[in-house]
Amino acid sequence: MRLLVDECTGPRVSYGLVQQGHEVHCIYEKRRGSSDVEILQKAHAENWIVVTNDKDFGELICRSGKPHHGIIFLRLTDESSAAKIEAIRLLLNQYADRLQNAFVVVTESKVRFGTL
Numbered sequence: 001m002r003l004l005v006d007e008c009t010g011p012r013v014s015y016g017l018v019q020q021g022h023e024v025h026c027i028y029e030k031r032r033g034s035s036d037v038e039i040l041q042k043a044h045a046e047n048w049i050v051v052t053n054d055k056d057f058g059e060l061i062c063r064s065g066k067p068h069h070g071i072i073f074l075r076l077t078d079e080s081s082a083a084k085i086e087a088i089r090l091l092l093n094q095y096a097d098r099l100q101n102a103f104v105v106v107t108e109s110k111v112r113f114g115t116l
Helices: 011-019 036-046 056-062 081-098
Strands: 002-005 021-026 051-052 072-073 103-106 111-114
Touching: 002 011, 002 036, 011 081, 021 072, 036 051, 036 056, 036 103, 056 072, 072 111, 081 103, 081 111
Parallel strands: 002 021, 002 051, 051 072, 072 103
Antiparallel strands: 103 111
16 A cells, blocks of 8 residues: 555554555655645655545545545544554454545544545
8 A cells, every 4th residue: 555644644654564565655754744635646746545534634535635545544542653554454354445535534433435
């Protein structure tokens, strides 16, 4: 899976996803300070699914209609890197085939696919 990990989600999450065998672009390491619009444009142009815990991406997609190839929005109570990595692992194990072009909200207890 091609995952672009937002700066606020953290480099440890990027490393964890690489260890799971995913192709990962880490904003923290490669494009720190990029705006959400720039991140979304890069992800769309290069066919990445964005992993973030920044609710502004929902606004960009829902209200502004920005194109994307998928957003995984983490709304976890436990915001540790380990919790994020595990939540993404479970999501990918169960729903990898549904993530392309979807807006997905992930909590500890459920996964919700938005209609955009």
